[in-house]
Amino acid sequence: MDVGTLVAGLLTLAILTFLYRDNPIYKMAESLLIGVAIGYVLVVTWTNSLMALLFTPLFSRGELWLIVPFALGFLMFGRLHRRTAILSRIPIGVLIGSGAGVAIPAMLEARTLRQLSATVGPVFADGTVDISMVVVLLGVLSTLIYFYFSREQVGWWGRTARLGTWFLMIFFGTTFGYTVMSRMSTFIGRMEFLLSDFLRIIS
Amino acid sequence: MKRLESRHWVFIGLFLVVLLSMLLQVDLGVEVSSDTTRLFDYIENLPPGSTIMISFDHEASSLPEIRPLALAVLRHAFARNQRLVGVALLAEGTGIGYRLMEQVGKEYGKVYGEDYVFLGFKPQYIAAMLSMGESIRQTFPEDYLGRSYDSLPMLQGVRNYDQIAGVISIADGSLTTHWIEYAGNQYGVRVSAAVAAAMVTTYDPYLASGQLHAMIGGLRGAAEYEQLIHQGGSGLRxxxxxxxxxxxVILMILIGNVVYFRGRRKRGEG
Amino acid sequence: MRRRIPQLVCGLFGLVTFLCYFSSHPIARKIYLTVTLDYWQIIFAFTLIVGALSFVRVNLRAVERGEDRPYKIVSLIGVVLMPILALIWGIRGGSPFMWVFENIQVPMQATVFSLLAFFVASASYRGFRARSLQAAILLGAALLILISRSSIGDLIWDRIPEAAEWVRSNPAMSARRAILIGIGLGSLTTSVRVLVGIERTWLGGEK
Structure with missing residues (x-):
């Protein structure tokens, strides 16, 4: 067995000890994970962003216009001290503002209009009622009504909102089912590693 | 040692159930769903030599679930002689994505730079998606191995999404949404996905509206795909x-409910 | 002034990127690309560095105070170790940096996540009760999916996978779609409020 598999196997078991209760072995492994994960992101971001997009073009190729985003980024260091924290508002303003500018058309078109138009389709096809289409239309409308809190949910409005909660429950139940599936898949994957690579019990 | 609590017994039960099932090493066949067939047909029917972008939009935490999905899709794409451009929009997908592409590339005798490339990671995924719509070369001046974009034969003539047949987002979170809303919506690129099962219902509206072309999810999705490409893997296993x-889990739910209703009847709550 | 300038910068960048979206003119596309690629990514990279420095500072203080000292030291070693490995041997496949990633970070992170399988099983036993009609509907949908997505769903009744597929693609999808439309409208209005300066919470509490 190579050292990597041995280390990975032992650390996997260290994490699994949490199932009994919180303990020093788990805490030590968890602390190592946090440190290594931050170090990893830091290195990858430094290499892929700062070196590739900023320092190499600015200092090697003399692309002086990059001084502007460099200065904006540098202002973020202001956050490290309470008195200078205010400086970071400018780069945050750039991110928030341009983010909003980019998001408006995307949210309007991709998330709202396209979803609305997909909801309103032909209910009658070949002389018969398309049950699925009716269900979708009813589901979307009643759920939207449930989330409309500016009007008291009584009478027919309230009954429709109540129908919306049923649709929501079906959605939550379905999502729960898929979430169970997802978590089990992850655990099965770790067991496969332990049994085949680490313990070599299965092929 | 402290006395074991009821949750510990539930844990032990699950551990034993999974352990015994894995020791049996039985491959159960699966019924292939229409979702899986759709993604399979999409890759199958692309003309060989088409350029597909595979985006590794996941973290290390979901690797056990994501890996079989990614391997199945990569194997199929390589078997169909498609050219693959790998990118990672989450930092942890970088090392993983490269390793997976390298592994499957070797299996099919593919040459790096000619049949596949891995461009590496770019933070701020929305920014990366949008800027690739303008220029992939400017977004990734170098590939993951530090070679310049222009020196990679496969990328000659690949300027932006116009030269990409489709994007397959391998995701454990919401990044596919951004692919759909930014790359798909603004640049018209066809987006498909291989996602962790927990995300399947999140993407259903996009699948129904046609904004997401095809989707497979979870270990079951991987198993179905493995069955379609006739190559067993972790999914089927x-x-x-x-x-x-x-x-x-169903048994736990049922026992929990029986205990609850018996308790309620005893308390006379109807 | 402390709020005006950031607000002005925010509004200006928002307006420019918004307008550039609708133009196919090369200058507009260039501005769009520059803002999204260079400005966002560079600022974001600095943000990450600030976060990492802050983490180091907090942990060093904890070490000084003697709070969970061994654990904090291990975390700090991890943060420092990765850049050192990257600096000496690089970060390509096969380097010590990637060795640590593949054999320490990936297995531990995946295992932490896999613990959720146990907590989901435990929660199913302790909290998933059919207390009301709504809870019963939720339970029914969950059971249907769990059965259909295992290999025995079609053995029990061959229409089970089909029924589960219909539930997922129609009633469940419609509720998710309504949520999506709500989020879309909410994001849209928040974005507009940010651009015109009504929404100012991002500036923080100080004047």
Whole structure:
């Protein structure tokens, strides 16, 4: 067995000890994970962003216009001290503002209009009622009504909102089912590693 | 040692169920769903030599679930002689994505730079998606191995999404949404996805509206795909354990409800 | 002034990127690309560095105070170790940096996540009760999916996978779609409020 598999196997078991209760072995492994994960992101971001997009073009190729985003980024260091924290508002303003500018058309078109138009389709096809289409239309409308809190949910409005909660429950139940599936898949994957690579019990 | 609590017994039960199922090493066949067939047909029917972008939009935490999905899709694409451009929009997908592409590339005798490339990671995924719509070369001046974009033969003539047949987002979170809303919506690129099962219902509206072309999810999705490409893997191997784990959870729900209703009847609550 | 300038910068960048979206003119596309690629990514990279420095500072203080000292030291070693490995041997496949990633970070992170399988099983036993009609509907949908996505769904009744597929693609999808439309409208209005300066919470509490 190579050292990597041995280390990975032992650390996997260290994490699994949490199932009994919180303990020093788990805490030590968890602390190592946090440190290594931050170090990893830091290195990858430094290499892929700062070196590739900023320092190499600015200092090697003399692309002086990059001084502007460099200065904006540098202002973020202001956050490290309470008195200078205010400086970071400018780069945050750039991110928030341009983010909003980019998001408006995307949210309007991709998330709202396209979803609305997909909801309103032909209910009658070949002389018969398309049950699925009716269900979708009813589901979307009643759920939207449930989330409309500016009007008291009584009478027919309230009954429709109540129908919306049923649709929501079906959605939550379905999502729960898929979430169970997802978590089990992850655990099965770790067991496969332990049994085949680490313990070599299965092929 | 402290006395074991009821949750510990539930844990032990699940552990044993999965352990025994895996030791049995039985491959259960699976019924292939229409979702899986759709993604399979999409890759199958692309003309050989088409350029597909595979985006590794996941973290290390979901690797056990994501890996079989990614391997199945990569194997199929390489078997169909498609050219693959790998990118990672989450930092942890970088090393993983490269390793997976390298592994499957070797299996099919593919040459790096000619049949596939891995461009590496760019933070701020929305920014990366949008800027690739303008220029992939400017977004990734170098590939993951530090070679310049222009020196890679496969990328000659690949300027932006116009030269990409489609994007397949391998995701464990919401990044596919951004692919759909930014790359798909603004640049018209066809987006498909291989996602962690927990995300399947999140993407259903996009699948129904046609904004997401095709989607497979979870270990079951991987097993179905492996069956379609006639190449067994972790998906099919894990299906017995997946099935028994589901049955175990159902049993837990039923026992919990029986205990609850018996208690309620005893208390005279109807 | 402390709020005006950031607000002005925010509004200006928002307006420019918004307008550039609708133009196919090369200058507009260039501005769009520059803002999204260079400005966002560079600022974001600095943000990450600030976060990491802050983490180091907090942990060093904890070490000084003697709070969970061994654990904090291990975390700090991890943060420092990765850049050192990257600096000496690089970060390509096969380097010590990637060795640590593949054999320490990936297995531990995946295992932490896999613990959720146990907590989901435990929660199913302790909290998933059919207390009301709504809870019963939720339970029914969950059971249907769990059965259909295992290998025995079609053995029990061959229409089970089909029924589960219909539930997922129609009633469940419609509720998710309504949520999506709500989020879309909410994001849209928040974005507009940010651009015109009504929404100012991002500036923080100080004047």
């Amino acid at each position: 894990g299906m017995l354990a997946q099935t028994t784990a589901h049955m175990y």
